[in-house]
Amino acid sequence: MFELLDSINTPIRLRTLHHAALAPLADELRSFILHSVGATGGHLSANLGTVELTIALHYVFQTPDDRIVWDVGHQAYAHKILTGRRDDMPGIxxxxxxxxxxxxxxxxxxxxxxxxxxxxxSAALGMAIAARNTGESHHCIAVIGDGALSGGMAFEALNNAALYPDLQFLVIVNDNDMSISPSVGMLREHLGALIANRHGNPEANLFNAMGLPYTGPIDGHDLPELLRALRTLKTCRGPQLLHVVTEKGHGYSPAAADPVLYHGPGKFNPAEGIRKSPSASLTYTQVFSQWLVDAAERDSRVIAITPAMREGSGLVEFERRFPERYFDVGIAEQHALTFAAGLAADGMRPVVAIYSTFLQRGYDQLIHDIALQGLPVVFAIDRAGFVGADGATHMGQFDMAYLRCIPGLTLMAPADEQECRQMLQTALQQEGPCAVRYPRGTGSGIAPGSELTTLPLGKGVVSRRSTQPRGQRIAILAFGSMVSVALQTAALIDATVANMRFIKPLDTQLLQALAREHDWLVTLEEGCVMGGAGSACLEFLSSQGACLPTLQLGMPDQFIEHGATETLLNQYGLDAEGTELAIRRYAQALGLGCPAAPSVFHQASA
Incomplete structure (x- = not known):
C-alpha cells in the first residue's frame, strides 16, 4: 500500500529518491497519517497541511546535522515518520x-x-549562534505557524535575529490562517495582504523592515516550488524568512472544511469522518461555558478573554452571544493578563479562560500587573492536573504551587460540577484576583443548577466522618477532583474526608478541628506535592504547633509522561486503590493506627 514510504527509514534514504518520486511519496505519507490518527487519535489537520514542506526540508537540508525546530510541534507527525518512527505511530x-x-x-x-x-x-537562533561560535557550518531552521507568530516571544526573537548577518539561519512562516481557531490580529491581515499581492511587489513588508530578507509567499503544497525556494535560500548568508502558504487538513476534505474539528480528534473512521455523539455528563469546560453566559447576562461588566483557545476553553457560545465582550488575543498569554488588568482597573470584570500549563507563560503579569494592584480578574483554569495524551508539556501539575504563594490571590478547586459553577460565581464577586482550577473532562455527574449562587469564602466541608476509635482515626484532606477518590478510599479504611474547597485561603478552623479529632492526616491533590495544597496544610499546622503525622499524596517531583488519565492516576497511585495502599504502607512504616480489616483490593494485592 505504501511502496515508497515503506522504503524510507531515514532522511538519508529520502534524499536518494528522484525528485519526481516526491509527490507520490507525499500522497502516501498523507494517507498514512490520516489512517494512523484515525486509529489512535491525535493531531490531524495541522499534520496534513505540512506533508510537502516536511519532505522538502529533509530532502534539501542535511538533517540531522542541519537543525529543524518545529514550533509547537503538533504538525511534526510527517517528520517523525520520515525519521525512523513510522512503526511507533500506533502507540503515539x-x-x-x-x-x-x-x-x-x-x-x-x-x-x-x-x-x-x-x-x-529563539531556539533555532541560539543553535545558529552556537554553530557560528564553534566553527560549524550547519543550517538552523525554525518552522513557525502564523498563529504561533502572534506570540510576543516570536517577535522578540525576530528583533534579535537580524543583528547577526553571518548566520545560516532560516525562519519559515507556515501560513494556514489558523492557530487552533482562526488566527486573529493585524499580523493576520498583513500576511493576507502579502498573499493577495504575491504577484506584485512584496518588498514593503514587516519582515524586510525588521532586517530579515523576505521570500514568498509560495505554495506550500507545490513541491517543485518548495524545492527551488529552499535550495536558493540554503546558499544565502545571513538570516532569511520564507513565507509558505498551506492548507490545514489538505488532502482530506472533511479536515480541510473544518480544521478546528479535526485539529485533535479521538479515534475515527476516515471513510466516515468524525461523528459527534452527545455525552450524558457535562465536562467542566461546558460547566464554565454555561456559567459565563449566565453571568454575562446578569452583569454587563463581564468580559471573556482567551489566548487563542476559543473551542478548548469553551467560549464558542459566549462569542456568539456577546461578540463585543469576547476577545481572542492570539497566542499571547502575557498580553492577555495585562489586557485583563487594564479592563479591571477601569471597572470591568474580566474572566481569563486559560489552561493551567499556559498560565505559566503569563506569571510575571499575574504577579506584577494584577495581584500587586489587587485587581478583580477571574482565572478559569482548565486542564488542571492530569491531561492525558499531550504529556509533560501540558500537564497542569504546578498551578497550585505557583499560585498559592501570590499575596491576595484566592484559589479554589471544585469537587464536582455544581461546586465549579458556585466557585466561578464566588470568584466573580471578589474584589481581588481569584482562580478556579478544574480538570479536563467530566466530573462526578452532579448537574449544576441554573442559579448564580456563591460559597462561603475560605470554608471547606466534611463529606464523611470516620467511626473509628481514637488511635485509628484518619482524616483525608482532599482538594478538588481528588474528593471523589478520597471518598472511595475512605469507604475502604473508614476515614474522615474533608472537601477543603479552598487552597487559599485555607479553612484553618476546619484544619485545626480535624487535627484535634484525628490521629493522623492524609492530604490528597491532583497537583505537585512540592509546594502544593498539602504543603499549605502542613505550613499552617506547624505554625500552630500541631505537628501530627501527615502523608502527602499528589503528583511526584518529576515531569509526567503522556497517557490516558485513568492510566496515569493508577501509575502514580492516585486512584482509590493506590491511595489506600499508600495509606496502609505509611501506617505500617510509622506504626500508626489504621483499620486492620483488609479491603477487597488489599486482599487481591497481597
Whole structure:
C-alpha cells in the first residue's frame, strides 16, 4: 500500500529518491497519517497541511546535522515518520509510546523539544549562534505557524535575529490562517495582504523592515516550488524568512472544511469522518461555558478573554452571544493578563479562560500587573492536573504551587460540577484576583443548577466522618477532583474526608478541628506535592504547633509522561486503590493506627 514510504527509514534514504518520486511519496505519507490518527487519535489537520514542506526540508537540508525546530510541534507527525518512527505511530500519545510532539530524548532528528507556542525562532537562533561560535557550518531552521507568530516571544526573537548577518539561519512562516481557531490580529491581515499581492511587489513588508530578507509567499503544497525556494535560500548568508502558504487538513476534505474539528480528534473512521455523539455528563469546560453566559447576562461588566483557545476553553457560545465582550488575543498569554488588568482597573470584570500549563507563560503579569494592584480578574483554569495524551508539556501539575504563594490571590478547586459553577460565581464577586482550577473532562455527574449562587469564602466541608476509635482515626484532606477518590478510599479504611474547597485561603478552623479529632492526616491533590495544597496544610499546622503525622499524596517531583488519565492516576497511585495502599504502607512504616480489616483490593494485592 505504501511502496515508497515503506522504503524510507531515514532522511538519508529520502534524499536518494528522484525528485519526481516526491509527490507520490507525499500522497502516501498523507494517507498514512490520516489512517494512523484515525486509529489512535491525535493531531490531524495541522499534520496534513505540512506533508510537502516536511519532505522538502529533509530532502534539501542535511538533517540531522542541519537543525529543524518545529514550533509547537503538533504538525511534526510527517517528520517523525520520515525519521525512523513510522512503526511507533500506533502507540503515539499513549502510555509508554512516543510523544505527539518533538522530544530530544526520542530522536537525534528532534533537535529541540516543543509543545508550547512561539519558541522556535529563539531556539533555532541560539543553535545558529552556537554553530557560528564553534566553527560549524550547519543550517538552523525554525518552522513557525502564523498563529504561533502572534506570540510576543516570536517577535522578540525576530528583533534579535537580524543583528547577526553571518548566520545560516532560516525562519519559515507556515501560513494556514489558523492557530487552533482562526488566527486573529493585524499580523493576520498583513500576511493576507502579502498573499493577495504575491504577484506584485512584496518588498514593503514587516519582515524586510525588521532586517530579515523576505521570500514568498509560495505554495506550500507545490513541491517543485518548495524545492527551488529552499535550495536558493540554503546558499544565502545571513538570516532569511520564507513565507509558505498551506492548507490545514489538505488532502482530506472533511479536515480541510473544518480544521478546528479535526485539529485533535479521538479515534475515527476516515471513510466516515468524525461523528459527534452527545455525552450524558457535562465536562467542566461546558460547566464554565454555561456559567459565563449566565453571568454575562446578569452583569454587563463581564468580559471573556482567551489566548487563542476559543473551542478548548469553551467560549464558542459566549462569542456568539456577546461578540463585543469576547476577545481572542492570539497566542499571547502575557498580553492577555495585562489586557485583563487594564479592563479591571477601569471597572470591568474580566474572566481569563486559560489552561493551567499556559498560565505559566503569563506569571510575571499575574504577579506584577494584577495581584500587586489587587485587581478583580477571574482565572478559569482548565486542564488542571492530569491531561492525558499531550504529556509533560501540558500537564497542569504546578498551578497550585505557583499560585498559592501570590499575596491576595484566592484559589479554589471544585469537587464536582455544581461546586465549579458556585466557585466561578464566588470568584466573580471578589474584589481581588481569584482562580478556579478544574480538570479536563467530566466530573462526578452532579448537574449544576441554573442559579448564580456563591460559597462561603475560605470554608471547606466534611463529606464523611470516620467511626473509628481514637488511635485509628484518619482524616483525608482532599482538594478538588481528588474528593471523589478520597471518598472511595475512605469507604475502604473508614476515614474522615474533608472537601477543603479552598487552597487559599485555607479553612484553618476546619484544619485545626480535624487535627484535634484525628490521629493522623492524609492530604490528597491532583497537583505537585512540592509546594502544593498539602504543603499549605502542613505550613499552617506547624505554625500552630500541631505537628501530627501527615502523608502527602499528589503528583511526584518529576515531569509526567503522556497517557490516558485513568492510566496515569493508577501509575502514580492516585486512584482509590493506590491511595489506600499508600495509606496502609505509611501506617505500617510509622506504626500508626489504621483499620486492620483488609479491603477487597488489599486482599487481591497481597
Amino acid at each position: 500519545r499513549q502510555f509508554g509510546g512516543i510523544s505527539g510532539f518533538p522530544r530530544r530524548c526520542e530522536s537525534v532528528y528532534d533537535c529541540f523539544g516543543t509543545a508550547h507556542s512561539s519558541t522556535s525562532i
